[in-house]
Amino acid sequence: MFFGGGFPSSNVHVYSNGRMRYTYQQRQDRRENQGDGGLGVFVQLMPILILILVSALSQLMVSSPPYSLSLRPSVGHIHKRVTDHLNVPYYVADTFAEEYTGSSLKTVERNVEDDYIANLRNNCWKEKQQKEGLLYRARYFGDTNMYHKAQRMTTPSCNRLSETMKSLENFW
Structure with missing residues (x-):
């Protein structure tokens, strides 16, 4: 009907x-x-x-963000910059320096550092999950080689996160 x-x-x-x-x-x-x-x-x-x-x-x-944490030529983020406080590298477009100065630049850099820390936390969690999963499987199957491999696994994102948080504490 x-x-x-x-x-x-x-x-x-x-x-x-x-x-x-x-x-x-x-x-x-x-x-x-x-x-x-x-x-x-x-x-x-x-x-x-x-x-x-x-x-x-x-x-x-919807507008695209003015920065990227990685090189993205397709969006125009090709110029490398570094934040003042944490020395986090990020990439911007050609017109970034003209558009962002003073307090707006500080806001962008604060957002870059927040995104960087959020990415480190996420990657750290993933690395810990992988390591714990491998340790669990090694214990479950009784595989000593797998256990030693899991023990040797590094968590670089966790290490960088720890260093970043220490430098933030020293900054404040």
């Missing part, structure tokens, strides 16, 4: 005074009563069109 199809059959059951009676309605009559379907179809498709339009506009309104 939503798309103008009506009921699947032409028989309509009507209850009147407790009795059921049949009313027959021809499909041709219904089609004549529907009128022009062009406007009806447009009105029915309007919610879908609005969703598509809002989605397209929202994609246009």
Whole structure:
């Protein structure tokens, strides 16, 4: 019925005074009563069109960040810079120096350092999970070689995170 199809059959059951009676309605009559379907179809498709339009506009309104923690030539982040406090390397576009100065530059560098620390925490957690998983499997299967390999596994992100946090403590 939503798309103008009506009921699947032409028989309509009507209850009147407790009795059921049949009313027959021809499909041709219904089609004549529907009128022009062009406007009806447009009105029915309007919610879908609005969703598509809002989605397209929202994609246009999203801006890319002014920096990247890694070299990204496809976005234009090709110029290497380093933050003042933690010496975190990051990459920017050609127009970065003109657009970001003073307090806005400090805000960007603070965001760079926050992202860097968040990445280190995430990578540290992953490295610890890998090491613990390998230790668990070594114990479960009784494999001494795997156990020694797990013991020798390093966690470089955890080491960098620890060093970064120490330098933050010394800074404050």
